[in-house]
Amino acid sequence: MLAGADLIYTGGDLVTIDDHNPWASALAVRDGHITAVGDHDEVLAAHRGPATRVVDLDGATLLPGFLDPHSHYINSLSVANQVNVFAPPAGPGSDVGTIVNALRSFRDAHRVPPGEMIIAYGYDDTLMPGGRTLHKEDLDVDFPANPVLVGHVSMHGAVLNSAAMRIFGITAETPTPPGGVIVRKEGSTEPDGLVMETAFLPIFAAMPQPTASQEIAWSKAGQMLYAAAGITTAHEGATKAADVELIYRAAEGGASLIDVVAYPFILDLEEVLEHHPPATFGRYHNRVKLGGVKVTLDGSPQGRTAYFTTPYLVDGPDGQANWCGELGFSQDTVNGWFKQVYDLGLPLDIHANGDAAIDVALAAHEFAAADDLHRDRSTVMVHSQFVRRDQLQRYVDYRIIPSFFTPHTFYFGDAHVRLRGKAQADFLSPMRAAIDLGLQPTNHTDFVVTPLDQMFVVWTAVNRISRSGATIGADQRVTPLEALKAITINAARQYREADKKGSLEVGKLADLVVLDQNPLKVEPAAIKDITVVETVKEGETVYRA
Structure with a gap:
């Protein structure tokens, strides 16, 4: 006779994400693993x-953990000690005054x-009424003695105030x-406040770090933010060497x-x-592993720093025409990075938003992988916001995984229409086209760019509605099941962990999430209102609403 299970879940919908066994009415767990689904x-x-403890779901829905x-992830450690200035509905930052x-x-x-730095996150200049953006003087009035970084x-x-600019030189x-971008006052070289891209990297590297006594408490608090969203595997997307340690x-x-x-940044x-x-990469130790290496090629389309083959419809962030x-x-530098990572046999995550940046990445892949362009190297094109159809086909040919960012359709879709035009905005994060080509895309929040909310990620992929409605x-909408796969089994494949995670199958880890409603049964518009009831990591509850 089989040994008794530690837990058996029943009394609700079980969405297995297993194409061979899509529905079940009970699931058993023993020693942190799934022992039965059926x-x-x-x-x-x-x-x-x-x-055995029998858990009655009481009509709730059980899925694999997201x-x-x-x-x-590293930003989650400090978010509780920072100021949320996201625009509504994610925060209060509707204008300079708020x-x-x-x-x-x-x-x-x-x-x-006085003298202590104040840090905020989420400032969106594309939503400022009348184009009235944030300047250092706006911050200097109330914070003459505190360095402020928004x-x-x-x-x-x-955006830095004068005190912060003095600190960072x-x-x-x-x-x-x-x-890089250092926005200047019109008609002078005096900095206006906004610093971006390569000009911001030294500032980012010099940001205050938690003390030794804070590291554990802050890390637990950060992980709870993920667990509250049903996430049992978190991503750290551009890790400095000190943050790895x-x-x-x-x-x-x-x-x-x-x-x-974690994905160490190429420069570290x-x-x-x-x-x-x-x-040592790819092996967990105390539930931490180094997944590969991160390369960042361009900026963000909403910040007008993504790299395109055609001009924006407005001037650049510092008034640049065309x-x-x-x-x-340089392309040679990027080629060298790709070859270094490929020669080490490590997965590579590439931040590329604009189609010109994606061209650079594909050319670097062709250089570094010349011995076998089509071998699966776990190469991921992160964001791929404005990928072209011909580039998607090369993803197929080169076995490159697109990790899309459909929350942009809501948070920045209206801005993209204004900055890039309707036709290009409509092909933003084209999940439907990718899936139809046979790709298995993932989909993400890029937290803290957008909030940790996996049901909202699914909602954006299914509905593709902007702030303005x-x-x-x-034509790039996907089904709720396809959207769920992008944050379960497809993400598990991205991490080379599909044998352990991503679906409810016997032998896999009992990483589970309980939702109050079934995303496959509610109206598509209501998916964003589904809430996480409980998150389970290897059979142990780590979050309960």
Whole structure:
């Protein structure tokens, strides 16, 4: 007789994401793994023992735990100590005044002393009424003695006040590096506040870090943000060498509620390899693993720093006419990065938004993979927002995985229509075209660019509705099941973990999420209103609403 299960789930819908067994009425768990998926009576008869706990879902829906294909986990550690200035409905930042009010309220509530830095996230200049954007003087009035850094929603830059500019050494004499943006006052070289792309990298690298005593507590709090969204595997999308060590230290100290997959940034790779040779990549230790390497090629389309083959319909972020964005690095440099990663045998994640950046990435792949262009190297084109149809076909040919970003259709779809035109905006994150070509795309939040909300990710892929209510590419809508696969089994394949995660199958980890409604049964418009009831990691509850 089989040993009794630790848990048996029944009494609700089980969405297995297993094409061979799509529906079940019971699931058994023992020692952190799924031991049975099937008929209620059969599972209970074979797996119920004297110590088995039978969990009645009471009409709720059980799915495999969600895998986050791309976000910035390291930012979750500090979000609780930062100011949310997302535009509504995700935050209060509807204009300059509300952003400054939010900063002021945070300072007063937390009794921030003079000299201490205040950091905000989520500033979206494309939504400022009348085009009235945030300038350093707006921040100087209330914060003459506090360095203030208001992160751009793209995560590729920030608006700095004068005190912050002094700390980071940005003056009228500071040259703008290739691929960077330092917005200047009209008619002068005086910085206006906004710093982006390669000009922002030194600032990002010098941001305050948690103390040793804070690392574990902040890491647990960050993981709970993911668990509350039903995520059992989180992604850290461009990891500095120091942050790699922080993540491992915190996990060693007990911050290992869920799995975390980190991708060291290419410019830090040599330093990371000194402590973590290639053979250690892909192996979990205390629920942390290095998944591969991250290369960033361009910026964001909403920030007008994504790199295109055709000009934006408006001037660039610093008033540039006929602006297409630009590449921060030469093609030869990118070729060398790809070859280095491929020669090490490591997966590669490539940030590329504009079609010109994707052209650069494909050319680099052709250079670095010349011995076999079609071998599966777990190469992921992250975002692929404005990929062309001919480029999608090359993804198929080269076995490149697109990780799309359909929340853009809601948060930035109206801006993309204005900046790039309706036709190009309608092909934003083209999941339907990719799936029809045989690709298995994933879909992500890019947190903190957009909030951690997997049901909203699914809703955007199924509905493609903008803030204004406009439809952004109706022909690129996917079914709810296809949208769920993008954050379950397809994401598991992206991580080379489909044998352990991504579907409810015998032998896989009991990484589970309970939802209050079934995404396959509600009206498509109602998917975003589904809530997470419980998140289970290897049979243990890590979050309960």
